[in-house]
Amino acid sequence: MKNSVATQSFPKLVSLFASLLLLFHLVLAADYVPTEKILLNCGEKSDLSDNDNRKWTPDVGSKFLTGTEKSVTSPASSQDPAVPEVPYMTARVFHSNFTYSFPVVSGRKFVRLYFYANSYDGQNATNALFSVTSGSYTLLKNFSAAQTSEALNYAFVIKEYSINVDGDHLNLTFSPSSTPSNAYAFVNGIEVLSMPDLYSNSDGVPIVGQQVPLTIDNATALENVYRLNVGGSDISPSGDTGLFRSWYDDQPYLFGAAFGVSAAADPNVTIDYGTMATYTAPVNVYTSARSMGPNAPINDNYNLTWLFSIDSGFSYLVRLHFCEFTDNITKINQRVFNIFINNQTAELGFDVIAAAEQVDVPVYRDYVVVVPGSNSQQDLWLALHPNETDKPQYYDAILNGVEIFKINDLNNNLAGPNPIPGPKQDIVDPSLALPSHSGRTKNQTAIIAGGVSGGVILLLVIGFCVVGAARRRRRGKDSSTSDGPSGWLPLSLYGNSHSAGSAKTNTTGSYASSLPSNLCRHFSFAEIKAATKNFDEALVLGVGGFGKVYKGEIDGGTTKVAIKRGNPLSEQGVHEFQTEIEMLSKLRHRHLVSLIGYCEENCEMILVYDYMAYGTLREHLYKTQKPPLPWKQRLEICIGAARGLHYLHTGAKHTIIHRDVKTTNILLDEKWVAKVSDFGLSKTGPTLDHTHVSTVVKGSFGYLDPEYFRRQQLTDKSDVYSFGVVLFEILCARPALNPTLPKEQVSLAEWAA
Template sequence: MAMPRIFLVLILYSVALRFKGLVAQKDAYVPVDSILLNCGSSGDETDSDGRKWKGDVGGKIDLTSQSDVPVKAQYQDPSLPSTVPYMSARIFSSESTYTFQVTPGPHWIRLHFYPASYSSLAASDSFFSVTTGGFTLLHNFSAAITAQALTQSYIIKEYSVNCTTNSLNITFSPSADHPSAYAFVNGIEIISMPDIYYSDDVRLVGFEDQLIDISGNSFQMMYRLNVGGQFISAAEDSGLSRTWYDDTPYLYGAGIGITTAASKKLSIQYSTDTTIYTAPVDVYSTARSMGPDPKINQNYNLTWNFQVDKNFTYIVRLHFCELQYNEVNQRVFDIYLNNQTAQESADIIGWASSKAVPVHKDYAVMASDADTLWVALHPSVGMKPEYLDAVLNGIEIFKINDATGNLAGPNPIPSPLLPDPVADDSDSSPSGNSGKKLHVIGGAAGSAAVLGALAFCVAVYYRKKREGLGPDGMTSGASAWLPLYGGNSHTMGSKVSTISGRSCTSSHVSSMAANLCRHFTFQEIKQGTKNFNESLVLGVGGFGKVYVGEIDGGTQKVAIKRANPSSEQGVHEFQTEIEMLSKLRHRHLVSLIGYCEDDNEMILVYDYMAQGTLREHLYKSNKPPLSWKQRLEICIGAARGLHYLHTGAKYTIIHRDVKTTNILLDDKFVAKVSDFGLSKTGPGLDHTHVSTVVKGSFGYLDPEYFRRQQLTDKSDVYSFGVVLFEVLCARPALNPSLPKEQVSLADWALHCMKKGVLEDIIDPQLKGKINPECLKKFAETAQKCLSDHGMDRPAMGDVLWNLEFALQLQESSEDGKASTTDKSGAPGLFNELNNHSSDGVVGVEAMMNEDASTLTSTEVFSQLISPKGR
């Protein structure tokens, strides 16, 4: 009877999923107007999401212009989600107006910009304004500067405008302040929307009983976050085509809380006030709360930080749905916006009257003097709720036009910490040679400034941490509403952690991680590095400088990585590195000795790595070249470390930054995978991927991860495929000084394999020294790793097995022996493994688990060479 019952459950589950899909489809909004204009294109084309775009060439659209021309982009950035609408554009050298026929009512307007080189025009010369219906959407706007500052390859600007007539005009005007200025646009979306933002007046925070009438205004969408949940694409948003991003990059400080999700038995029940159009089910099905410990929760705020334009008023919409409790006064909390009380004693059950019923609250806040907007939650201790906690499901932030109808802010200032988009560096993207041509590398897809905001948040956090300031700019102990790092006497000045109780500011490190690795005092670190003597610097990375030092009275040599206060990396990566490495032990992973957080420092201590990085043994150094057998053994060691991360740890761990500078070598050339600052826990059993902001290093990034922002362990496999070709060819993953088709090593190697001329690009030091069968197996393995789609790539266990096979072929040829193979083509060395598994993977996993228990005293320090492209 067991089998039929299982089948019945599966059938019922399948039916439930289909029913859920039908309900979602039935409830989805169907816009009256849906105009998708592919500017500069003559035909109708479909984007990667299946949406059809109409070309504007050939009189298909009402365009009034005295000087305009359709053009094609000269280069397609690999991070573009689709060629439509980005690879074509319309250029305007004088004021030009599109006129669209629409029905009256609120509409989304989305403008798509890809600042590439078009014909002989330089992207850096494009400055222009955009107006519609008396509102200024953009003024003196530079898509190139904006993309560079946000480390994106393309920009989407999203607005909401309430149309009062049957026509909508959008005017593009080159800026008069720039002699060579021109305007351009790649795509225009105009989509009607339900009235979910304009219906009610909104209370202005900090001004009692003052309401803002927003019915006649226009908005610019600044941020839209699925708090505690994953990325939600436009296609998954109930017909409103909104994109919801992960909230992690905007969290402030070490207190990031915990994420929760609705149980499968819990069904979200919308009300008349909050419908499925307000936010999709996935937003209300996940949340971020403060955590289960009431003592800790009393001493910190769950805080998000956003970069905004000064001198504007913003609407902050907060989405709530109680997923855990059923009664009023079980969870009650206060809401603060820009250090002002927006809501006292927020009780979701009190608002919604029931569990799993969504509600939303709108607040208006002015950003007069600061370019940051803070959202913070704290338990309402005075209400004596059953649980001292706070929770949030979603955030939307909109800019409201000012009294003159203006929505335009200034162009952002590119951070000096960001890599130069036209620099000739092995980890930079290809770009044109002309100084007038600007090509900007893409990081995160969509309109939110995800990567730029991440760098900003980290920089702001660390600066204020060093100054002892809270988000209000006051000292933590004197905060107007709550000190960030502890209440009562546990202030920043006392340097007492509310978590571990150590005499240091160890708020970044969990008590478990702190107990698993050693804590160093700052005095010990200074003594071990001779007060950070510059002669002891081993290298400089994105996190800071790496010094060679000594501990325990000079008995042990170590590598000490000290954070640079102005680094683009910081608290999150510091915490992640400790959390990961304190719990992982494997012969081919780095071993973290300890850390230091005294005196507001962030310092990591590793065992000294005698032979440095793999990259410096391949090119750009005077070190003797590695033999082919050494290179194979190093690749096998790195593959073992990655395979353990994917399958041997308690949870799947995705490294997310696999490259030759993060594969380090001990004195015996044993490979160790290093730098876990970007690592992320993999998806659970119910998911195939983790939706997250794109991070990594250019040249190694999985293109599928680029396009979809969906991270899997196969993203590491792709990066490792680039490493394999880098080892074989002894050249950088990206080299902009080469001809265009050769810039990307991955693309060039695959092209050469297809043409059958791979031997022409391998390292000259290896010519005639690689067994042909070994080379074939190695190259085929790397080729499979670089498949466009993750599902077509092998698992890391299979990669490891093939590399072991290649090594056996090489050793057999060097010994003058014919390899003994079974019917599957595997050498006799693997027969025992194949006895455990038909594909050999289980046997490899068993071998990895055995390795996991082997500890070495000479391991690794992390990342000597600057990790460009994060």
């Protein structure tokens, strides 16, 4: 009888177990739904929604304000076009200690503080100097939003913390610094969000270079300092997993000459989180990655490296996200690599497939690194290198995402020093100046002086290596007749262009129907006329083979643009105009000029680009009244342009060869960020089974790769050669060709090499 009852109960137990298992997986598969979500728009009187359609409540009359402390509300005196309205256009200003008190249930919370350095209540932005505490934790100390924004080139600042709350209230206290006497505190927005226990580890996280792990528990407070979608693009808070985290592109943090290769998963790939909660990181993090590339001999000689500026005197939690999603990596010991943090071994022989046990399954690894020192900033190095000991099938490494958190010290402090602004050039357009800009300091001058000798040596080494390597490279044996995007004669956005290549016959007629309708913005001719004040000659920035380029304003004068208007008598035709739109509208990168839109009404051929406040790089090198560029800034410009070219060669869906790399095609925005421009001669590169593209030679004399000119076989190395000439031009401050010099000095490349 007992056996009969047991037999009857068994199916029920199996069914119950299966239901619980299904429920467990459903819980894991769901995005996190916070039980507490407070978005407080400080200084505001009404409900507003931000760019992610999140609703912010006003703090005027809010229950979160304590009744006895004094404060004032104020709108920002101005708005940078890059700054969203919510929550940055109003602030609450404090001239004495002030506390916000949020009723919450106990548990861990995300706390995000939003700051926009501006003038509030008639106060100077540089006088905003204050500290922020929460319970026993010091989050900020003598914090200057103005100095931080200037030093890091941030339009606004977001500080994110993970804090455990033991009681029923989360208090945030803002305290103006004691000096200067007119110091004040302010805040634009406060976000409080309940969160899962995502980063704690009671068993301890291994400390790099030490034997004893570090426990991260309820007594630990964290500050997020970096969160990157490696190999992918930015992910906004609405694209996160319910935790409203922002993930950023990793390109600005790559270090060294080799940037690796970015990759994206096939759209049909489904990420299986397995036993890992899906809110750990969004799918987009695990379907993009950066690897070293397929060339084993090259990979064996370098590390794939990222560099992060951090505060010394703290320990840091480094979380690395991994997922193998490619068809050729499906088994153990195919891709095995070592992980190094701050020149110490974090892990040897890491194999993503071995850790995840199958393909398309993400995993992460946590490490703690101790950074000694006090009250200064250092660099944290993260490097990957193939593990030769295990003899893997591929000598390669891969990374999908990075999160770096500062851990509170023994005094429960998370606050570091304000970053020091670097050297700046005089602002050409006063409207572009930061509110706190006050000229060059003695410390900044010392930085420039110290960097001159190193900058000269580095540019010399890079220039000789690039040109020399381009001359010595192996010649390909295969050829391809793939056309790719055909070229036009290049037009520098801000100057003349003298190029080699045959002209094309211009055609006229109706072509609106063949232009892409979903790639970028379409402007009416009336909008273009309004933007350029009916093509006012006073707004002409440059003239080239395609026509004139005008400075313009769109969207009610809030956005400055460069408008390139085709000349009806130009040698460049409709096909090239369409190709430019189709190519540039698909490319988005920090170091590439962005195409905003086009106009083709009335048989016009008009392109609208981002406005580059400082014009071309060449304008700042020679034959100019402008002040010379500091060497440190020249190096930053070189690195930026190199990253733009590297993205064209490896980061886009198909390799793109620019074919006209020169100093007039490197533009500088209002923050001196270098951007590669003018893709009129660009071509799609060879496929994997070919080494080059056979094509008619086009480009600019003085920059042309001799082997490309002689053999008419185009590879990405042709761009590398041209970039080497650019480096010499930056170093020597002379044109690539100067016919007035003795014969042996006419060509900069030949003379320098």
